[in-house]
Amino acid sequence: xxxxGFTIWFTGLxxxxxxTLSEAIEERLKARGxxxxxxxxxxxxxxxxxxxxxxxxxxxTNIKRIAFVCGLLTRNGVICISAAIAPxxxxxxWARNHIGHFVEVYVKCxxxxxxxxxxxxxxxxxxxxxxxxxxxxxxxxxxxEHPELVVETDKEAIEESVARIFAKLxxxxxxxxxxxxxxEDAKIVTERLAxxxxx
Amino acid sequence: MFxxxxxxxxxxxxxxxxxxxxxxxxxxxxxxxxxxxxxxxWGKLESCIPAITVPAWSSMMSSKDPGxxxxxxxxxxxxxxxxxxxxxxxxxxxxxxxxxxxxxxxxKVITVGVPQTYPPKPVNGIQVGCFLSPSTKNPERPYTYxxxxxxxxxxxxxxYLVDVPNFRTDDKDYxxxxxxxxxxxxxxxxKKWIAEKDWDFFMFVEMGTDRIxxxxxxxxxxxxxxxxxxxxxxxxxxxYYRYIDSEIGQILDLVDLDDTxxxxxxxxxxxxxxxxxxxxxxxxxxxYLTLKSMPSxxxxxxxxxxxxxxxxxxxxxGYYARIFLNVEGREPQGIxxxxxxxxxxxxxxxxxxxxxxxxGVDIGTTVYKPEEVYHEVNGVPPDLIVYFGDLYWRxxxxxxxxxxxxxxxxxxxxxxxxxxxxxxIKHDPAVDEGVGGRELTGLQLMDMAPTILKQLEVPVPxxxxxxxx
Numbered sequence: 300x301x302x303x304g305f306t307i308w309f310t311g312l313x314x315x316x317x318x319t320l321s322e323a324i325e326e327r328l329k330a331r332g333x334x335x336x337x338x339x340x341x342x343x344x345x346x347x348x349x350x351x352x353x354x355x356x357x358x359x360t361n362i363k364r365i366a367f368v369c370g371l372l373t374r375n376g377v378i379c380i381s382a383a384i385a386p387x388x389x390x391x392x393w394a395r396n397h398i399g400h401f402v403e404v405y406v407k408c409x410x411x412x413x414x415x416x417x418x419x420x421x422x423x424x425x426x427x428x429x430x431x432x433x434x435x436x437x438x439x440x441x442x443x444e445h446p447e448l449v450v451e452t453d454k455e456a457i458e459e460s461v462a463r464i465f466a467k468l469x470x471x472x473x474x475x476x477x478x479x480x481x482x483e484d485a486k487i488v489t490e491r492l493a494x495x496x497x498x
Numbered sequence: 499m500f501x502x503x504x505x506x507x508x509x510x511x512x513x514x515x516x517x518x519x520x521x522x523x524x525x526x527x528x529x530x531x532x533x534x535x536x537x538x539x540w541g542k543l544e545s546c547i548p549a550i551t552v553p554a555w556s557s558m559m560s561s562k563d564p565g566x567x568x569x570x571x572x573x574x575x576x577x578x579x580x581x582x583x584x585x586x587x588x589x590x591x592x593x594x595x596x597x598x599x600x601x602x603x604x605x606k607v608i609t610v611g612v613p614q615t616y617p618p619k620p621v622n623g624i625q626v627g628c629f630l631s632p633s634t635k636n637p638e639r640p641y642t643y644x645x646x647x648x649x650x651x652x653x654x655x656x657x658y659l660v661d662v663p664n665f666r667t668d669d670k671d672y673x674x675x676x677x678x679x680x681x682x683x684x685x686x687x688x689k690k691w692i693a694e695k696d697w698d699f700f701m702f703v704e705m706g707t708d709r710i711x712x713x714x715x716x717x718x719x720x721x722x723x724x725x726x727x728x729x730x731x732x733x734x735x736x737x738y739y740r741y742i743d744s745e746i747g748q749i750l751d752l753v754d755l756d757d758t759x760x761x762x763x764x765x766x767x768x769x770x771x772x773x774x775x776x777x778x779x780x781x782x783x784x785x786y787l788t789l790k791s792m793p794s795x796x797x798x799x800x801x802x803x804x805x806x807x808x809x810x811x812x813x814x815x816g817y818y819a820r821i822f823l824n825v826e827g828r829e830p831q832g833i834x835x836x837x838x839x840x841x842x843x844x845x846x847x848x849x850x851x852x853x854x855x856x857x858g859v860d861i862g863t864t865v866y867k868p869e870e871v872y873h874e875v876n877g878v879p880p881d882l883i884v885y886f887g888d889l890y891w892r893x894x895x896x897x898x899x900x901x902x903x904x905x906x907x908x909x910x911x912x913x914x915x916x917x918x919x920x921x922x923i924k925h926d927p928a929v930d931e932g933v934g935g936r937e938l939t940g941l942q943l944m945d946m947a948p949t950i951l952k953q954l955e956v957p958v959p960x961x962x963x964x965x966x967x
Binding site for chain 1: 550551552571572573584585587589617618619620629630632633637638639640643644645648661664665666709712814815816817892895912
């Protein structure tokens, strides 16, 4: 199972840290030699879902399109990360069923903290009344009931969240534990170093 | 219209290349080394303590001493237990090395075989792992970043060798063939990428120089106690340097020397090995180390049953010795009172430095206390670091020799030890040093990283300990 494709499906409010975590995970997985693709909410809306708005129907369509692409890539051995808000349970369940190898990670962060971060300046627009139907403010966010993992980005450092996600992926059998490799590597290399006279 | 030239830096690393051979003995026979030296700057480059591949190359490329880096050799204690040893690969390097700084500055980097680059880390370019890579075949554990480069290398050179397989052999013909095969493949790859890839910083380290020294020094050095006259082997190191020189010549022809700064550099030097001091035999003889039973054959100290209740000190082997005290409250069964640590270290230092050879001649041992030679002492350092006989003698950790001296290496044939000074040669397109070049003095490994950054006009991090030259 170690080289199979799977999808890490992040869900959480805007500013919770989905994109940051995605990039950190991408870097580590690339270093392991895996093919990986991030489907970031903003980028998807620029290309795959251009023209869709933020009505419930449009949001569901957006998520289904992301899930469709993730499904295609996943079954071809790629690791996908969906980093959209994905606010509705029903759409996430649809994605889970469609993709199969699916790891839902709830990126939990209080809206006050997200508002403070306001990386994209969206909360400011909301406060100024320039943005309506914003998830967590005047549009609902349905927390996952049974995600594979919850990371709380207001309480843990990025490295900690990343480490917990990797541990979960190893536990689920999607990744081989690094520690096992390390021991194996160390044995081979220690013998070589002893033969070379370094030890 | 004139355009600003794009500055580049090429670092040619030759592990273990000594100044005595390159600058003196064979200077006139190595036209391409000479070509760089004659209008460039060159000099001895002082290694770190210990003068070993790990930590030396990382010290050079991070501009931090081994104490600050927190590793003191290939194998380090993971904690103060007796059992936990960790291997210092790239995961042990917790600080930026030159290519990390350059990657962040948007420079394109390629590194090939630089020690402690396995597992390879993401860079803005390519990183090919060093001889610490367990395999070049395992896609689950790629030895390159990005992993796709593994296939590219195989297409370019076939089976790539990170090191010489079966190094401990008495079959010197085989050994030489392996060394040449490894080196030829590396240079073939390097030349291809220098010509074809986009890069601002390119660095590779050739390990063949080190391996041929260790394997063939007794044929090379007439003062070696095992010197043997041989029609082919006596010239083997000399011929290998001629070959390396020709490869360097081809590389120099591939780069534009008007915009590329070139360094030829080594991490330490080489010298003959006179013998080995069996450090644990000596500690037993002096009453510092007690075994529950003496092994009947050569046995590694970590396989011996040590009576910790009667042991104050134990040691580890290698090109230098690492000495550890069994300290109460620090080691699980420590018996040396913390207040006695300093006097015991001084006592050991005095005794080690008074060591004589079997003929009663002082061998000139030097003992270092980590806190006296490093800015910081991180990780789990040895309590003392010992250069037996100024590195003319190695440290032998195994027990069962029945003597404190050995003239056979406990891990197979090895005729050479490391020396404290390596080399650096610099071609700077902006500076013509004139005929004969300019000899540099007082340089240390850690001066390399800031010099490279300065050449590429990238700010030098404040915590780098070396100075640009």
